[in-house]
Amino acid sequence: MARIVMKFGGTSVANIERIRHAARHVKREVDAGNEVAVVVSAMSGKTNELVNWCTDAAPMHDTREYDAVVASGEQVTAGLMSIVLQDLGVQSRSYAGWQVPIHTDDTHGSARITGIDPHNLDERMSDGWVPVVTGFQGISDKGRITTLGRGGSDTSAVAVAAAVKADRCDIYTDVDGVYTTDPRIAPRARRLERVSFEEMLEMASLGAKVLQTRSVELAMAQGVRLVVRSSFDDPDAANAPGSDWGATGTLVCDEDEIMEKQIVSGVTLAKAEAKVTLRKVKDRPGVAAAVFGPLADAHIVVDMIVQNISDDGAHTDITFTIPDSEFDKAMRVLKAAPGLEYESISGSKGGAKISVVGVGMRSHAGVASSMFKALADKGINIQLITTSEIKTSVLIDEEYAELAVRALHTYYGLDKAED
Amino acid sequence: MARIVMKFGGTSVANIERIRHAARHVKREVDAGNEVAVVVSAMSGKTNELVNWCTDAAPMHDTREYDAVVASGEQVTAGLMSIVLQDLGVQSRSYAGWQVPIHTDDTHGSARITGIDPHNLDERMSDGWVPVVTGFQGISDKGRITTLGRGGSDTSAVAVAAAVKADRCDIYTDVDGVYTTDPRIAPRARRLERVSFEEMLEMASLGAKVLQTRSVELAMAQGVRLVVRSSFDDPDAANAPGSDWGATGTLVCDEDEIMEKQIVSGVTLAKAEAKVTLRKVKDRPGVAAAVFGPLADAHIVVDMIVQNISDDGAHTDITFTIPDSEFDKAMRVLKAAPGLEYESISGSKGGAKISVVGVGMRSHAGVASSMFKALADKGINIQLITTSEIKTSVLIDEEYAELAVRALHTYYGLDKAED
Numbered sequence: 001m002a003r004i005v006m007k008f009g010g011t012s013v014a015n016i017e018r019i020r021h022a023a024r025h026v027k028r029e030v031d032a033g034n035e036v037a038v039v040v041s042a043m044s045g046k047t048n049e050l051v052n053w054c055t056d057a058a059p060m061h062d063t064r065e066y067d068a069v070v071a072s073g074e075q076v077t078a079g080l081m082s083i084v085l086q087d088l089g090v091q092s093r094s095y096a097g098w099q100v101p102i103h104t105d106d107t108h109g110s111a112r113i114t115g116i117d118p119h120n121l122d123e124r125m126s127d128g129w130v131p132v133v134t135g136f137q138g139i140s141d142k143g144r145i146t147t148l149g150r151g152g153s154d155t156s157a158v159a160v161a162a163a164v165k166a167d168r169c170d171i172y173t174d175v176d177g178v179y180t181t182d183p184r185i186a187p188r189a190r191r192l193e194r195v196s197f198e199e200m201l202e203m204a205s206l207g208a209k210v211l212q213t214r215s216v217e218l219a220m221a222q223g224v225r226l227v228v229r230s231s232f233d234d235p236d237a238a239n240a241p242g243s244d245w246g247a248t249g250t251l252v253c254d255e256d257e258i259m260e261k262q263i264v265s266g267v268t269l270a271k272a273e274a275k276v277t278l279r280k281v282k283d284r285p286g287v288a289a290a291v292f293g294p295l296a297d298a299h300i301v302v303d304m305i306v307q308n309i310s311d312d313g314a315h316t317d318i319t320f321t322i323p324d325s326e327f328d329k330a331m332r333v334l335k336a337a338p339g340l341e342y343e344s345i346s347g348s349k350g351g352a353k354i355s356v357v358g359v360g361m362r363s364h365a366g367v368a369s370s371m372f373k374a375l376a377d378k379g380i381n382i383q384l385i386t387t388s389e390i391k392t393s394v395l396i397d398e399e400y401a402e403l404a405v406r407a408l409h410t411y412y413g414l415d416k417a418e419d
Numbered sequence: 420m421a422r423i424v425m426k427f428g429g430t431s432v433a434n435i436e437r438i439r440h441a442a443r444h445v446k447r448e449v450d451a452g453n454e455v456a457v458v459v460s461a462m463s464g465k466t467n468e469l470v471n472w473c474t475d476a477a478p479m480h481d482t483r484e485y486d487a488v489v490a491s492g493e494q495v496t497a498g499l500m501s502i503v504l505q506d507l508g509v510q511s512r513s514y515a516g517w518q519v520p521i522h523t524d525d526t527h528g529s530a531r532i533t534g535i536d537p538h539n540l541d542e543r544m545s546d547g548w549v550p551v552v553t554g555f556q557g558i559s560d561k562g563r564i565t566t567l568g569r570g571g572s573d574t575s576a577v578a579v580a581a582a583v584k585a586d587r588c589d590i591y592t593d594v595d596g597v598y599t600t601d602p603r604i605a606p607r608a609r610r611l612e613r614v615s616f617e618e619m620l621e622m623a624s625l626g627a628k629v630l631q632t633r634s635v636e637l638a639m640a641q642g643v644r645l646v647v648r649s650s651f652d653d654p655d656a657a658n659a660p661g662s663d664w665g666a667t668g669t670l671v672c673d674e675d676e677i678m679e680k681q682i683v684s685g686v687t688l689a690k691a692e693a694k695v696t697l698r699k700v701k702d703r704p705g706v707a708a709a710v711f712g713p714l715a716d717a718h719i720v721v722d723m724i725v726q727n728i729s730d731d732g733a734h735t736d737i738t739f740t741i742p743d744s745e746f747d748k749a750m751r752v753l754k755a756a757p758g759l760e761y762e763s764i765s766g767s768k769g770g771a772k773i774s775v776v777g778v779g780m781r782s783h784a785g786v787a788s789s790m791f792k793a794l795a796d797k798g799i800n801i802q803l804i805t806t807s808e809i810k811t812s813v814l815i816d817e818e819y820a821e822l823a824v825r826a827l828h829t830y831y832g833l834d835k836a837e838d
Contacts, residue, residue: 016476056435057502093483
């Protein structure tokens with residue numbers, strides 16, 4: 001017997017038929033003797049519809065009212081899910097965020113969960129009921145409905161799992177797990193059986209959009225084991241005996257739970273990256289702020305940042321990457337930035353950032369150099385390099401992106417066996 | 420300065436453009452120095468969509484979950500209305516039923532309001548804010564969302580008006596008031612300036628579907644003055660100086676507020692009425708129950724009922740009317756009813772019920788007889804007659820329905836002056 005929180009995203013509850021399919025996954029877990037709570041998103045498309053109505057009503061609108069409007073989407077799904085579960089013979093009731101209650105701060109539109117009272121959910125689950133909780137929302141201490149921002153339903157699920165001390169939190173989505181790289185680029189990409197929170201964080205923020213970064217951070221902080229799995233699997237065949245969390249999916253867990261650590265667990269790719277270089281910026285305290293402050297004010301998100309000392313020791317070269325779409329704007333902003341002295345500014349669009357991620361890097365020297373060698377073997381030129389504890393990233397010409405991903409995927413032994 | 424509750428129905432908030440138009444009515448009242456609370460329905464069509472989803476999820480479903488799903492419709496409109504009001508410079512916030520709170524019993528799907536805490540609304544209105552309240556719903560003492568059943572938004576508005584001691588409750592709808600009869604039948608029908616609660620009740624239940632009977636009953640019990648008016652009027656021209664409640668609309672109020680009482684205020688028509696006659700039913704206590712019990716069990720709503728003593732004094736003839744669509748079913752039910760003894764059963768479809776309604780009837784004898792004479796003058800045969808204190812109804816052949824309505828409308832002086 002386990003205690004499980006099951007979260008279903010928008011595509012998994014897009015219509016009554018899909019909700020019924022999702023409910024069969026829930027019934028399977030209940031029939032297996034587990035205590036289950038469900039967290040649901042709005043039907044896919046519904047949140048956009050509601051958001052658009054708010055924008056049509058007034059482009060600049062009160063986020064408190066926006067929240068009241070948009071939160072209705074999950075309320076609908078939660079009620080429908082409970083109806084369907086009851087129809088399958090599973091005792092169930094829905095809970096809006098305020099009914100649980102899920103307490104949040106009052107940063108409407110992007111609120112943070114401050115606490116969940118587990119009493120109601122605990123009691124129901126212990127009695128064999130399945131509470132169905134609206135994701136994405138809560139209630140402020142002023143008694144108003146709040147929403148957590150896009151992707152907040154994953155975060156809701158993790159927070160609920162932590163509150164009811166669940167053994168794991170299953171995130172049902174439209175992919176069947178976390179892959180070593182994008183299978184559309186490298187057909188021999190493998191589904192990972194396990195991946196650590198840290199690796200997942202690096203991979204999510206690098207473009208493997210399976211889980212919201214925020215929910216992974218919360219899961220790591222709260223020690224909630226996540227399973228990423230597909231809601232489109234056959235509900236009656238999805239649990240294999242002997243498996244820890246079911247036949248399919250990827251377990252996202254603490255590093256300690258992963259016995260055989262891969263040096264590299266995944267290769268990620270982000271295209272359309274532009275680079276900008278400022279040469280001979282006067283090297284004094286505050287120079288980085290003088291460069292990146294104006295960019296932040298212009299809402300330009302900077303990705304890689306590299307700073308080198310230049311020849312004379314009094315100046316420095318700074319290079320950073322931004323999305324191609326922000327390139328022209330960034331150039332304008334920097335040329336107009338007050339108090340920023342440099343010799344020249346240059347840059348170009350059309351880069352690709354390739355990263356290799358793996359907790360095993362910590363204990364294995366030479367991952368970076370082996371990566372550079374693997375790329376050199378294919379004749380791929382490296383423009384920029386940044387590293388973190390479990391990740392090494394390079395910027396290369398976009399033309400070589402797929403070649404680089406496949407080369408590294410093979411080089412680090414990630415390819416699945418030939419069929 | 421007055422305190423006003425303004426209620427907008429589904430067609431008046433069907434899209435953002437309509438909501439904006441409705442909001443301009445609200446702004447007009449606020450600009451005139453009034454304290455205003457708004458009650459809204461769901462966008463037209465939305466409630467049906469939500470109801471259908473519940474039915475698709477499971478034909479027999481938990482009404483508590485149904486309520487959670489269906490109540491979301493008004494939540495959306497209330498938030499959007501507040502956004503639009505703010506955009507027009509009117510301070511506003513939305514309140515879901517549970518936030519007011521509007522307390523109800525826990526008869527989910529058709530709950531009754533048990534009390535409204537006026538504190539929140541009172542405070543906002545006194546501060547010059549416009550609270551926008553979700554109609555149709557409340558919260559049970561178990562903390563679950565309840566709905567009041569179809570047409571419940573009118574009832575919500577009246578209950579809110581009573582709770583905040585409003586001077587009047589304006590029901591904005593797609594017609595511009597209550598008419599002496601259906602203008603499609605009698606082109607010279609006039610809009611009534613005032614009509615009493617009692618007359619409105621008789622007219623509403625007789626088919627003038629402007630206001631839900633239940634909301635009129637509540638308004639009468641609580642002494643809430645109602646105004647029926649059109650949301651499609653020009654918001655900036657809708658208040659004439661010197662008028663009590665605006666240039667348009669019909670005031671539904673206590674009889675005492677109506678100085679010059681009409682003997683007849685309106686003529687109503689209900690077509691497709693079938694009549695059923697049971698001859699020589701054994702006249703003993705409980706005979707009516709033996710007839711109408713089985714019909715009620717079969718969910719057949721009976722309208723007119725007439726009972727006469729037959730010749731021998733030991734038997735009685737009973738005639739009643741039902742919708743044409745229920746005729747065959749009613750005949751089957753009665754033929755199969757246990758313990759019901761009668762000589763013969765007969766009936767026919769295709770009747771029309773014509774009623775004249777007016778509080779003035781109380782003090783004026785001879786309304787019924789003058790009605791019969793007016794119909795006889797046109798050669799119209801009367802099949803059944805029923806009377807109440809302020810209403811006289813007759814059943815006639817459907818063919819003569821429009822002729823009868825126009826004749827009575829003219830006879831009682833209800834025609835508007837020629838243009």
